[in-house]
Amino acid sequence: MAKMNDFHQFAEYHRPIIEAYMIDTISFSVNDERRKLEHAMKYSVQAGGKRIRPLIATATYSMFHRDVSPILPLAAAIELLHTYSLIHDDLPSMDNDVLRRGLPTCHVQFGEDIAILAGDTLNTFTFELLADRLPLYFPAATVLDVIRRFAHASGIAGMSGGQVLDLIGSTVQASESYLFQTHALKTGALLSASVTLPAILAGASPSELTVLNLFGDHIGQLFQIVDDLLDVTQTSENLGKSAQKDIEQNKLTYIRVFGIDATRELISKYIAEAHACLDSLTNFDTVVLRSMVDYIGDRQA
Amino acid sequence: MAKMNDFHQFAEYHRPIIEAYMIDTISFSVNDERRKLEHAMKYSVQAGGKRIRPLIATATYSMFHRDVSPILPLAAAIELLHTYSLIHDDLPSMDNDVLRRGLPTCHVQFGEDIAILAGDTLNTFTFELLADRLPLYFPAATVLDVIRRFAHASGIAGMSGGQVLDLIGSTVQASESYLFQTHALKTGALLSASVTLPAILAGASPSELTVLNLFGDHIGQLFQIVDDLLDVTQTSENLGKSAQKDIEQNKLTYIRVFGIDATRELISKYIAEAHACLDSLTNFDTVVLRSMVDYIGDRQA
Numbered sequence: 042m043a044k045m046n047d048f049h050q051f052a053e054y055h056r057p058i059i060e061a062y063m064i065d066t067i068s069f070s071v072n073d074e075r076r077k078l079e080h081a082m083k084y085s086v087q088a089g090g091k092r093i094r095p096l097i098a099t100a101t102y103s104m105f106h107r108d109v110s111p112i113l114p115l116a117a118a119i120e121l122l123h124t125y126s127l128i129h130d131d132l133p134s135m136d137n138d139v140l141r142r143g144l145p146t147c148h149v150q151f152g153e154d155i156a157i158l159a160g161d162t163l164n165t166f167t168f169e170l171l172a173d174r175l176p177l178y179f180p181a182a183t184v185l186d187v188i189r190r191f192a193h194a195s196g197i198a199g200m201s202g203g204q205v206l207d208l209i210g211s212t213v214q215a216s217e218s219y220l221f222q223t224h225a226l227k228t229g230a231l232l233s234a235s236v237t238l239p240a241i242l243a244g245a246s247p248s249e250l251t252v253l254n255l256f257g258d259h260i261g262q263l264f265q266i267v268d269d270l271l272d273v274t275q276t277s278e279n280l281g282k283s284a285q286k287d288i289e290q291n292k293l294t295y296i297r298v299f300g301i302d303a304t305r306e307l308i309s310k311y312i313a314e315a316h317a318c319l320d321s322l323t324n325f326d327t328v329v330l331r332s333m334v335d336y337i338g339d340r341q342a
Numbered sequence: 343m344a345k346m347n348d349f350h351q352f353a354e355y356h357r358p359i360i361e362a363y364m365i366d367t368i369s370f371s372v373n374d375e376r377r378k379l380e381h382a383m384k385y386s387v388q389a390g391g392k393r394i395r396p397l398i399a400t401a402t403y404s405m406f407h408r409d410v411s412p413i414l415p416l417a418a419a420i421e422l423l424h425t426y427s428l429i430h431d432d433l434p435s436m437d438n439d440v441l442r443r444g445l446p447t448c449h450v451q452f453g454e455d456i457a458i459l460a461g462d463t464l465n466t467f468t469f470e471l472l473a474d475r476l477p478l479y480f481p482a483a484t485v486l487d488v489i490r491r492f493a494h495a496s497g498i499a500g501m502s503g504g505q506v507l508d509l510i511g512s513t514v515q516a517s518e519s520y521l522f523q524t525h526a527l528k529t530g531a532l533l534s535a536s537v538t539l540p541a542i543l544a545g546a547s548p549s550e551l552t553v554l555n556l557f558g559d560h561i562g563q564l565f566q567i568v569d570d571l572l573d574v575t576q577t578s579e580n581l582g583k584s585a586q587k588d589i590e591q592n593k594l595t596y597i598r599v600f601g602i603d604a605t606r607e608l609i610s611k612y613i614a615e616a617h618a619c620l621d622s623l624t625n626f627d628t629v630v631l632r633s634m635v636d637y638i639g640d641r642q643a
Contacts, residue, residue, distance in 0.1 A: 073523065074510045075503045082498075129462060134454035153435035154509055157458065161430060162502040164462060168469045169493035172486045181482035185473045188489065192470035201463040202376045208455055209375045222374065 045103075048332035052096050055109075059095045060087075063117045066170055067163075081151040081159035085124050088142045089281075093264070093337070095120045097235040100333060101253065104325045105243035111178035112239050115187065118167040119235050122195055125163035126231075128156055130204060136290070143281035168192070179242050187238050194234040203227025210293030220298050221262070228268075229261030236260070249322065256318035256330075263311035264337050269294040270304055271342065279342050312338040346404075349633035353397050356410075360396045361388075364418045367471055368464075382452040382460035386425050389443045390582075394565070394638070396421045398536040401634060402554065405626045406544035412479035413540050416488065419468040420536050423496055426464035427532075429457055431505060437591070444582035469493070480543050488539050495535040504528025511594030521599050522563070529569075530562030537561070550623065557619035557631075564612040565638050570595040571605055572643065580643050613639040 045051040067082050069075075095116035102112040131138040131146040132153065139149050148156035168188065175184040193199060203226030210223055236257035240250055272287045273296050287294045295304045315334045319327040346352040368383050370376075396417035403413040432439040432447040433454065440450050449457035469489065476485040494500060504527030511524055537558035541551055573588045574597050588595045596605045616635045620628040 069498050071498060071503070073507065073520075074514070075498055075506050077510070078498055078503065078506045129458055132455075132458065134458065154433075155506070157430055157433065157435065158502050158506055161462070161465060162498050164465055165493050165497045165502065169490055169497060172490035172493065176483070176486055181486050182477070185477055185482050185485060189470055189473035192466050192473065196466045196470060197370050197372060197376055197379055197463050201459050201466065202372070202379065205376050205379045205456070205459055206374065209378070213375070219374075 045329055046332075048096075048100070048329055048336050051100060051103075051329045051333075052092070055096060055099050056092050059092055059099070059113065059116055059120065062113050063120060066114075066117060067121070067166065077151065077155055078158055078162060081147055081155045082163055084150060085128050085147045085159060086121065086163075088144050090142055091340075092120060094123055094232060094235045097232065097260070097330075097333065098239045100329045101236050102239040102243050103329065104322075104327065105240070105245065111175075112242065114170055114174035115191075115238055115242065118170050118191070119231065119238075121163050121170070122167045122191075122200075123231060125160040125167075126195075126200055126204070128160040128163070132156065135204075135208065136286070138283060138286070140277065140283055141281070164195075175242070183242060187241060190238060190241075191234060194230040199226055199230030199234075203230065207292065211291040213293070215293055215298050217298055220293055220295065223293060224262060224265040225258070228265040229258060232261035232264055233257030252318050252321055256315055259311050259315040259318065260334060260337060263308065263315060263334070266295045266304060266307055266311065267338060267340060269296050270301070270308070271340075272296070273301065275342065281342065308338055346630050347633075349397075349401070349630055349637045352401060352404075352630045352634075353393070356397060356400050357393050360393055360400070360414065360417055360421065363414050364421060367415075367418060368422070368467065378452065378456060379459055379463060382448055382456045383464055385451060386429050386448045386460060387422065387464075389445050391421075391443055392641075393421060395424055395533060395536045398533065398561070398631075398634065399540045401630045402537050403540040403544050404630065405623075405628065406541070406546065412476075413543065415471055415475035416492075416539055416543065419471050419492070420532065420539075422464050422471070423468045423492075423501075424532060426461040426468075427496075427501055427505070429461040429464070433457065436505075436509065437587070439584060439587070441578065441584050442582070465496075476543070484543060488542060491539060491542075492535060495531040500527055500531030500535075504531065508593065512592040514594070516594055516599050518599055521594055521596065524594060525563060525566040526559070529566040530559055533562035533565055534558030553619050553622055557616055560612050560616040560619065561635060561638060564609065564616060564635070567596045567605060567609055567612065568639060568641060570597050571602070571609070572641075573597070574602065576643065582643065609639055 063086055064083060067086060069079055071079055098116040098119055099109050099112055103109050127141060128147045130136050131141055132148055138146050147159055171188050195201065203223055206223040207227050213219060236253050240253045245253065269287065277283050312334055316331060319331050364387055365384060368387060370380055372380055399417040399420055400410050400413055404410050428442060429448045431437050432442055433449055439447050448460055472489050496502065504524055507524040508528050514520060537554050541554045546554065570588065573586065578584050613635055617632060620632050
């Protein structure tokens, strides 16, 4: 792999590799009515998106090792898990979104029953993928630790728990602590795992892991704050999903708690803190991750 | 553990242990709004049921080892996975069931959004449980193999795939092959795994595994055939779920394809084949599993 000077260049190179790998792993070639399920899974996985999580995973691993192919199964599993969560979050009984990445959402395209099953099957499949492929490259005990943490980050102590807080958020008294907790779980846990789990597989030291864990938490919050800001400053066309949705659904957002100006200040603060984490990793080339922080903080969609 | 002479005695002893273990593992003690999610998970897990899958897992392991405590995490994970599948199958967009084990279904009790998330979280949690607890007793590489097979049995090649075939079954030309495939995946894969996975952990030889795999397939079909029969011969009160539901929804069942009499003959055939598998395991005490086959074939609810 040629040396990469910024996240944009890194993403251009790695995004198609990650996407091809994901589609390949969920090509089950079923020859009966289950093909509708396979189509629904592929539809949502292929619908695009920034692939920010698997790119973070790959960039983190690349700080330790030149050959990043061993991390592909984990990078793909993280994005497949994220895709399952989007399919379920979009359902009529949840956020009731009809548009995602500029396309009809999975339940609009395939029906609610198939959408639920597509999400379920992607969720389950991530574990099959990790247990099947990671042992080709890493010690079994380390892989088990990664699977345990991966499941933890997506369960009640992570993504699913955050989704419950988010759903109930429109009905509670707005508070900073509730807002932070919601986003730390709903978005932060998996983004943070996208840094931490590759670092564990790469053989990071305990002190490096501590720093990278903190770094993951910062970019998790940063990502969500920017998301909340874009909901009020961008058009649906630009976002590829329904804008102004948070306000419409009275979601508990950074905008609702802090207002636009203070939200922008928070963004600058989290960028600075994420950079500071990287500064402390003096033995590593952090140029791609540093540029990625700027990209997350600056994105317009 | 005292020697058990039949499945009834075995179940009476082990069911409360399995149930207490399950509730303990999903007691997360969250102290915020996520407790609604935890309540929904516990509600569905505590709603009862025969616990046939974890009992099969425990009985299989007990043929190899006197101390069955190492298999508890797997037995619990299988029942928790089964519970997730019931919660999602009952949803309005799926089978639209309001009654399960004599109680309101999860979405009736907690709302559709929480029910979807309770299923998701149970699904994810099974993997955390396996990755966390099994390595205390078994080699890491074996645990990874079990996790891979467990995920496979619940994915598109197993339970989820079977649910799709079942959903679409009301609209297709009734055929024996479609019926067998549906039930082999929807019910058979996880029941079969309840035999095979404990045998792998117990250290079964390849030939023993082959026999037990076949045995698992037979009791999987047997279980489902009896289920189809009970739907037309029992009352809702006795079943603890809506009777006559299959006919109402035009489901592809054994009754629809074969009629009641031929279905009863099929039940006798599968009982005999399951017994024959056990007969060939001459080095083992199969009395509990043999009695379990009779129980499954004879059950009235």
